[in-house]
Amino acid sequence: MGKNGALLAALAAAIVDGFHPGVAARMQVGRSSARAGPQMHALPADVKGLVEEIRVATQEALTARLSRIDVELPLGMGLMSGEQAQDIHASSRELARVYCEMFSQLEATSVVAFGTEALALEARKAWGNAVRVKCVALTAGTVGKKERALPAPGFGASPASDKPAKKAPPGSVPAGTEIVFAVGPFDPPALAAVEGIARGFGMDTLVVLLNAHLDNADQYASAAQRDFFQGGFARVFCFRPLKTSSDPPQELLVYRAHPGQWTLARMRASGRPQAIAEQPGLFAREEIEQALSRAGPPAASGALEAIGNFFGK
Numbered sequence: 001m002g003k004n005g006a007l008l009a010a011l012a013a014a015i016v017d018g019f020h021p022g023v024a025a026r027m028q029v030g031r032s033s034a035r036a037g038p039q040m041h042a043l044p045a046d047v048k049g050l051v052e053e054i055r056v057a058t059q060e061a062l063t064a065r066l067s068r069i070d071v072e073l074p075l076g077m078g079l080m081s082g083e084q085a086q087d088i089h090a091s092s093r094e095l096a097r098v099y100c101e102m103f104s105q106l107e108a109t110s111v112v113a114f115g116t117e118a119l120a121l122e123a124r125k126a127w128g129n130a131v132r133v134k135c136v137a138l139t140a141g142t143v144g145k146k147e148r149a150l151p152a153p154g155f156g157a158s159p160a161s162d163k164p165a166k167k168a169p170p171g172s173v174p175a176g177t178e179i180v181f182a183v184g185p186f187d188p189p190a191l192a193a194v195e196g197i198a199r200g201f202g203m204d205t206l207v208v209l210l211n212a213h214l215d216n217a218d219q220y221a222s223a224a225q226r227d228f229f230q231g232g233f234a235r236v237f238c239f240r241p242l243k244t245s246s247d248p249p250q251e252l253l254v255y256r257a258h259p260g261q262w263t264l265a266r267m268r269a270s271g272r273p274q275a276i277a278e279q280p281g282l283f284a285r286e287e288i289e290q291a292l293s294r295a296g297p298p299a300a301s302g303a304l305e306a307i308g309n310f311f312g313k
Helices: 002-018 021-026 047-063 088-102 104-109 117-127 188-201 223-232 285-295 303-310
Strands: 068-072 110-114 134-137 179-183 206-210 234-243 251-257 262-266 274-279
Touching: 047 068, 047 088, 047 234, 047 251, 088 104, 088 110, 088 117, 088 179, 088 206, 104 110, 110 117, 110 188, 117 134, 179 188, 188 206, 188 223, 262 285, 274 285
Parallel strands: 068 206, 068 234, 110 134, 110 179, 179 206
Antiparallel strands: 234 251, 251 262, 262 274
16 A cells, blocks of 8 residues: 555544544534435535534545545634634634544644644634644744643654744644644745645645635735645535625535535525535536526525524524
8 A cells, every 4th residue: 555545544544533523512503404406415404414524525535545635614604613704714723623633543743734823822722722733833933832742642753842842934844743734714925835844744744724715816826836736635525605696696505525526506594505516526607507597596595694504503
């Protein structure tokens, strides 16, 4: 299998053993279980189902030896808090915590990389002792006055010291790191630091982009950098609301959980989004228009209302 394949297989197994069901139990659960189209993948009806699909999609990706993974949720949507709208960085931090708990057995060799030192500090403050994964900043030094002492780690790593932390270069990730969770959204300097980490550590280190929103052209410094991320990272999970330019606009959802197809759905006021089309690749504008034409007129609902009800608000 080789070093990369063996490591990814071990990480896939660690998700199953390390994920705590208590995470899902703290989630706000939706109230409806309306069914999607009979010939299409049934989309999750609530946040508990959403988190489970993220877990399964990630495990499938690792089993397929994918070590460059992209996971996208709506910015500003509360995942663990159940809030309908919140600070975009807080929502990404909640997604990062879900992943840290999925891989809790590997916390000693995992790193969470935030865009700035302030965001890394805020994560440590919010998580307290519940999450003991090392936090670093992509565009500043390491966080905190002291390195947090970790429990005796596996994989041959040495315990962290209680000495004052030295100032580290941007994007500093310790040698021997096996998993990097890079938490978006990113500006061009932060994204450049993520690229440096991915290139520097190579394919034997799992790099997971959380809310990078890779189709946002403003974050790329060059076409080459755009191609590196869009071409090199597998879209393992995507939950992306869209609004059409029609009058009145339609509230849609683009959804994908690896290794399944891409699904186009209409948001509902509660319960599961209504799937109206599926295909192997991401939907282009023309393909969305064709799918809407085939599906007929929608029932009325608003995007935030629909997603808010999905998240149990």
